Amino acid sequence: MRHILSVLLENEPGALSRVVGLFSQRNFNIETLTVAATDDPTLSRITITTTGIDKVVEQITKQLNKLVDVVKVVDLTEGDHIERELMMVKYKASGAARDEIKRTADIFRGQIIDITPTTYVVQLVGSSKKLDAFIEALDSSHLIEVVRTGVSGIARGEKTLSI
């Protein structure tokens, strides 16, 4: 099962490396990881996506909680939540492909944010699945480069992650 873990931690040097180190040290897998300071500059928020059986994810959550710098951990996938990821994709865009890319980007509500006579950069925001679908939808022979931010997530409704 795929899980999205949201982690609040002290915004201090070395704190992130403790989190990342924990994953490699214990053979846990990280699929995506995003991090930035929150509205409170003394706190960072990390979103990690990982896949594993429940027992392993339970261990990961406990181990994260055990880190001295970590203030709070929640598994967003335990409740209703929203997840978004941003992707930029560079395509060879000449001839018929130029239209094709534009059309597909429109359908996915993406934007073309950089244009040269031979290339496009498409920006797309959505769930990871949607981003995957976009890449699938276009002929991969046009594709030059993909960059994705990794998942950010937030609980729906009243639920919050704060101290």
Added chain:
Amino acid sequence: MELLSGAQMLIRALHDQGITKIYGYPGGSVLHIYDAIFQQQDIEHILVRHEQAATHMADAYARATGKAGVALVTSGPGATNAITGIATAYCDSIPMVVITGQVPSHLIGEDAFQETDMIGISRPVVKHSFSVKHPSEIPGIVKKAFHIAESGRPGPVVIDVPKDMTNPTDKFEYIFPKTVKMRSYNPVSKGHSGQIKKAFDLLINAKRPIIYAGGGVILGRACDELIELAQALNYPVTNTLMGLGGYPGTDRQSVGMLGMHGSYEANMTMHHSDMIFAVGVRFDDRVTNGLDKFCPTAKIVHIDIDPTSISKNVRADVPIVGPAKVVLQEFLKLLKASKVQADKEALKTWWHQIDEWRTRHAGRYLTDDSEKMKPQQVIEMLSKVTNGDAYVCSDVGQHQMFAAQYYKFNKPNRWINSGGLGTMGFGFPAAMGVKVNFPDADVACVTGEGSIQMNIQELSTCSQYNIPVKIICLNNGSLGMVRQWQDMNYESRHSHSYMESLPDFVKLAEAYGHVGIRVEKYEDLEDAMRRAFAMKDKLVFMDIIVDEHEHVYPMQIPRGAMRDMLLSKTERT
């Protein structure tokens, strides 16, 4: 207002923390700190001969007292030499504060002379670490470091101090905080009462119970509560390697150590139990043997301060996160108020079965007509000569298992060994760390001719500070534990497990100004050992020649159940 340099603050803060002794080795990055040490009397510094020994000394102080020990080392090689000691403490959850020098802030990242990223290198083996960014932070960091090291599940904490943070001319106001508050670190202070009630039901209704008590009982100072509960219930108790002494080893209810080299009766009792009451343990692989065959009929109550230890290897039916002492007190209260009592009839049958296992003496050593002493005989003699009351600091190998099996520990904090990491070289510095803090106690280092050579240079430290430990070297002329595995699994191909060109340990001890005694015959052992312990102010190196063919038994059969054991070279369960 008092103005102090960072170096002075560090020493003062240690003093304010109640520290009287630190163990260390100087070098470029810590010279300011050493200069501050020179100019004060509050803290005694003991100069070791290798940084690893400093960390083991601090560690052993912690194991004997429950309070964090302190080591001080320089940057680069000093810091890396300390890593083994830090990892040793980490694996056994021992509180320790290690202060490492670092190159000056402006050189960090420049590949400067003696620069290593100590925060990075130590990260997987510390509970937490701090890097000093401003001298005025030092008292607060020291306070936090001790708080983190000693509370919750204890562990080592590193404080990395760039040299410019200790500059003698930069002085700041010294304020030692009275309390620590950290929003991100709040260890639990009690167990969940609903869970405790549920667990109590299982406990009191068990027909074939066993109490499985580990190092957490000792670290959590919960031995009195454990003893009271076990005795009120009349339930059998087994201790882990780390928990020895947590329940008196000579008491009738003790079935001894469990696990890979545990007693026959302990492993049998575990396997056949219907309720395991686990306190301060972690269902380590050296205990459980094959997980799929582990104690098939047992319900499991698991009490631990660290939630990550619970249901990690073996699923607990009733998990309780909390300090052993407080949680066991709750159980005692419930027991006193309980209408239901332990099932006396069932217990009678259970004890009958356990005593039957016990009287088989399965897996115990036998003497034969070989000239050489059995290593187990030496440990039994040590137990006799010291009335089971010594601090026994062990190295790693067969001798360690013999010590665990045959020394009868009746008190906690007396058995000091590297259980989790299994660090050869631990025993001797550990014994030193205990002896300097308990000068009147009998302190023995049980070691092998292999292990002792991993920190033998400390004989010099012992001459300098007159640290009269007794070294009980079970000399089998080989890396016995390795040899045993080679005998069992590699058709006795003894690849690099024998020790050629051993030094003459008697002469070596004498060269450092100590006393050396060689014992080759069992008839001479008692007398020699009594002489050694009678020399109160002398380090005595007892080089005791023992049978190199002896194996440690019982030994669990890999991937089997707890009850699957080899009992000798020819018998199995």
